[in-house]
Amino acid sequence: MFRFRLLHRCWGRAMLGAAMVLGVTIAAGAAEPTVPYVPTPQEVVERMLEIAKVGPQDYLIDLGSGDGRIVVTAAKQRGARGFGVDLNPVRIEESIENAAKAGVSDRVTFQQRNLFETDLSDATVITMYLLPRVNLDLRPKLLELKPGTRLVSHDFSMDDWKPDAFAEMDVKEKYGTAPGSSSIYFWIVPARVSGSWQWQLAVGGKPLAYELALQQKYQMISGTVRVGGRSVKLEDARLRGDQISFSFSVVVNGNPLKHEFSGRVMDKGIEGTVNLAGSRTRGQLEWKAARSVKAGQSAGATLVAWAR
Ligand SMILES: C[S@@+](CC[C@H](N)C(=O)[O-])C[C@H]1O[C@@H](n2cnc3c(N)ncnc32)[C@H](O)[C@@H]1O
Structure with missing residues (x-):
């Protein structure tokens, strides 16, 4: 447990440090990246999709989609349709190429766009690998989505919104070739019943x-x-x-x-x-x-x- 917390603290610091080096802004609605690029290891991507039970009826949106691996894997392995948004045009180009290589270009799209200005209302599944503060800034918008929409976050929680499911896994190559541990948080948007x-x-x-x-x-x-x-x-x-x-x-x-x-x-x-x-x-x-x-x-x- 101590090792897990320590790794997370290091990762948080690594992310924040990278944010400072890259000069990115940690602010909702900013037109620059709010989170640096760190890809989710493929084995974690697959576990995230398994936990969310992604299938052919799903429309998955990855917020800050990097090289498109989550969207492309959801389409290739699980038959879902998908959409990825990223502020970095290089990532969007890579994603479009990766979708073509995987033969799923007809089921996925990618757009250079700010995740805070993206319409999420058609999503049945939303995936994220962002930062704790960004998750919190997104939380009100996520809670407004259709009840039943599934949310999966790699490594970062939603503060006092406890997950409906949680998994932790050791990953051989978490940061480049360095090993680490990944946490997966899963929520289902609840109906408003109070x-x-x-x-x-x-x-x-x-x-x-x-x-x-x-x-x-x-x-x-x-x-x-x-x-x-x-x-x-x-x-x-x-x-x-x-x-x-x-x-x-x-x-x-x-x-x-x-x-x-x-x-x-x-x-x-x-x-x-x-x-x-x-x-x-x-x-x-x-x-x-x-x-x-x-x-x-x-x-x-x-x-x-x-x-x-
Ligand atoms: C940690 S990476 C995750 C990439 C991918 N989702 C994955 O799990 O492999 C975060 C990505 O979010 C993008 N990003 C950061 N802030 C953004 C914003 N405000 N709008 C859209 N994309 C953003 C970055 O360019 C980066 O590619």
Whole structure:
């Protein structure tokens, strides 16, 4: 662990040192490179694509794409379409040549462009090998993407946005021929669910009203539900992209009733199913939840609570 931290500190310093030597700017939106060129070793590229489960349906964007290796590998080995942006025109020329050599020019494009001014809305996967500060500057834009968009970063985290998956690997040739260790961080952009939700279910033939209050920090969710005059805490609350699930037990008509909800968060609400299990009631029902609208408030206004 100590070796890992030390290597990372050295790498951070190496990157920052290179940035100073090259006279590059470490600032969001700057028209000069925000990060020096250091290629991701091929074995790490392949692991990043494996962790993100990149496939033929994907459109991958590499931010600061260097010689294009991530985009080209995604197209050649996994059938994905891809797009790379880099400020350095030499890197773009190399990428176009590499795509032609790999026979994937019909599925990939490269443009000389500032990554901060790149439209990411069509991406299903975004890859990065940048710097911690640059990741943080990008974070608000990434959190605005379609829920379910997958993000993979080589070596650098997103500070308090904890990854959904993490891997570490020894690499024979990390910096040129020198060995090192690589970290791979993986996130799934979460839907925004914080606020109040309501729905009704017909339980034992009678309509029952539910009011859910959800708190959210990135993909971490918690909350309480009010039903039949009682409030209970959610158990096993999970959010993965637009997929939400949670459970709780509450006394209904004098008997404990276990509820297990799962559904998909959409613009107009949540839709899914609930499994009910109690001594008198058992089975599956359709579940449709809508945002609660309080007097003087629009449904959109309940969307405000979002981590940083
Ligand atoms: C560490 S390299 C990573 C290259 C490639 N993604 C890889 O993993 O092999 C970072 C790349 O980002 C490019 N870059 C730095 N700042 C940029 C910016 N603001 N916009 C676009 N590209 C940038 C650099 O020119 C460099 O090629």
